[in-house]
Each structure stands twice: as structure tokens, then as C-alpha cells.
Amino acid sequence: ITYKSEIMKVALIGASGFVGTSILKELLSRGHEVLALVRQPEKITLENEKLTVKGVDVLDTNALTNAVKNEDAVISAYNAGWTNPNLYNDFLAGSEAIQKAVKDAAKPRLIVIGGAGSLEINGQQLVDGPxxxxxxxxxxxxxxxxxxILKKETDFQWTFFSPAIEMHPGITTGRTGKYRLGKDQPVFDANNKCSLSVEDLAVVIVDELENNQHPQQRFTAAY
Known part of the structure; x- marks a missing residue:
């Protein structure tokens, strides 16, 4: 596969997680220079001349600001841990700290991987359904x-990605490079399924990085 896009310097937050690992591989496969920002650097064993790994706590806004200040874009695959009893507060605190760091570093772009729960069917968000x-x-x-919160941000360009309703380790289609895009509603296939592999999620995110189709918007993707 040949990509015509320019090589970018990208800070990837949460690069050792389930989603972050796939995005990291996709970025490197397309020749981008990646600064992987993680809590535990030893978790990243991948070696690549275009990869730099740095330990940083997202709540340390000063350290994070300094880390991202020379990058072209920041991708956040931040996850406060699904089994974390304080997940709600920790996710918001971490996400807002990342937003502040991007703003303080005067960075042009932030791409956030969020959840599918805010997608809507018949005007109701999934997370509010029984x-x-x-x-x-x-x-x-x-x-x-x-x-x-992010929708009120006007100081820099942001994009928020909601994954497909089914996007988990059990989806084994791998990297097909094919997907369909949506905005605020889930994308269903002919069998009324809304799914995407984590490898294709990574394709979607890096395509967005390169093509910049959804500035100041939320979007989604599925097969």
C-alpha cells in the first residue's frame, strides 16, 4: 500500500492499550514518527526507528504539555481502566488534562477515541437505553x-471518534482496510450488525489523521 500523505509527528497517548497498540502499529506501518506516551513504558516492546517511548502521567499537565509541544497532532487512546471503581471521574479528569495540555502546547489537532455509548438511535443515546x-x-x-465538554472547545481542532457498537478482542476480521463512516448514528450492515475490528479502527483513525475529514466533529465507523 502506498500512501501519498506527508509524514507526521504524532503523540499517541495510551499506546500500550488494546486500541492504542493497533493505532501504534498502523501509524508506524505508514511511516509516521510516533511519540508513544504511556504510564508504563516497559509495556511497549515494539522497536522501530520512528518510535520513541516516553513514560508520562496524563494528570501531570506540565509534563504532558512539554511532551507534545513538538508534535503535529495528538491521538488519545486514553483509558482509565474498565475495572477501575473510579472510572467515571478518572476518565473525565484524564481527558480534560489531555485537552489542557494540547491547548497549552498550542498544538493544532487532537483526535480522541471515545465510546459508542453516545451514538444515537431514534434520538436516544445508547448509554441511556434499558x-x-x-x-x-x-x-x-x-x-x-x-x-x-469537547464540543465547547474552540481553541484548537479536535475530532472525537465513537467506535462501532461491537469493537472488542472477539472480532477477528483483522485489518481489511474497509469500513463505512457515520456521524451520530451507528453504522449497521445488511445483517443489522454494527461491528469493527480494532485493526480497522486503527485504519479509520490514521485515515482521519491524514485526511482531516471531521474537524470539530464526532464520527463513527463500522463495516
Missing amino acids: EFPAAYKAGATAARDYLN
């Missing part, structure tokens, strides 16, 4: 509430 899984409610509510 069938929404309780195990994911705190994280999904936090991502939804953070999207509302």
Missing part, C-alpha cells in the same frame, strides 16, 4: 459527558 450493559455504563457515560 439494554445498555451495566459493566460499561460508567465508562460510556464518562466518554459521552467528555464529548459534550
Whole structure:
């Protein structure tokens, strides 16, 4: 595959997580220079001449601001931990700290990977529906509430991505490079499924980085 896009310097927050790992591989496969910002640098064993790994706590806004100040864009795959009892508050605190660091560093762009819970069907957000899984409610509510905060941001360019309703390790289609885009409603296929592999999520995010199709918008993607 040949990409005509310019090589970018990208800070990737949460690069050792489930989503972050795939985005990291996709960025490097397209030749971008990646600064991986993680809590535990030893978790990243990948070696690449275009990869720099740095340990940083997202709540340390000064350290984060200094880390991202020479980058062209920041991608946040920040996750406060699904089993974290304080997930709601920690996700919001971390996300707002990242937003502040990007603003303080005068960075042009922030791409945030959020949740599917804020997608709407018939005007109702999924997270508010009776069938929404309780195990994911705190994280999904936090991502939804953070999207509302981000929508007020006018000092820099942001994009918020809501994954498909089904986007988890059990989806094994791998990297097909094919997907369909949506905005505020889930994208369903002919079988009424809304799914995407994490590898194709990474394709979507890096395509957005390169093509800049959704400035100041939330969007979604699925097969």
C-alpha cells in the first residue's frame, strides 16, 4: 500500500492499550514518527526507528504539555481502566488534562477515541437505553459527558471518534482496510450488525489523521 500523505509527528497517548497498540502499529506501518506516551513504558516492546517511548502521567499537565509541544497532532487512546471503581471521574479528569495540555502546547489537532455509548438511535443515546450493559455504563457515560465538554472547545481542532457498537478482542476480521463512516448514528450492515475490528479502527483513525475529514466533529465507523 502506498500512501501519498506527508509524514507526521504524532503523540499517541495510551499506546500500550488494546486500541492504542493497533493505532501504534498502523501509524508506524505508514511511516509516521510516533511519540508513544504511556504510564508504563516497559509495556511497549515494539522497536522501530520512528518510535520513541516516553513514560508520562496524563494528570501531570506540565509534563504532558512539554511532551507534545513538538508534535503535529495528538491521538488519545486514553483509558482509565474498565475495572477501575473510579472510572467515571478518572476518565473525565484524564481527558480534560489531555485537552489542557494540547491547548497549552498550542498544538493544532487532537483526535480522541471515545465510546459508542453516545451514538444515537431514534434520538436516544445508547448509554441511556434499558439494554445498555451495566459493566460499561460508567465508562460510556464518562466518554459521552467528555464529548459534550469537547464540543465547547474552540481553541484548537479536535475530532472525537465513537467506535462501532461491537469493537472488542472477539472480532477477528483483522485489518481489511474497509469500513463505512457515520456521524451520530451507528453504522449497521445488511445483517443489522454494527461491528469493527480494532485493526480497522486503527485504519479509520490514521485515515482521519491524514485526511482531516471531521474537524470539530464526532464520527463513527463500522463495516
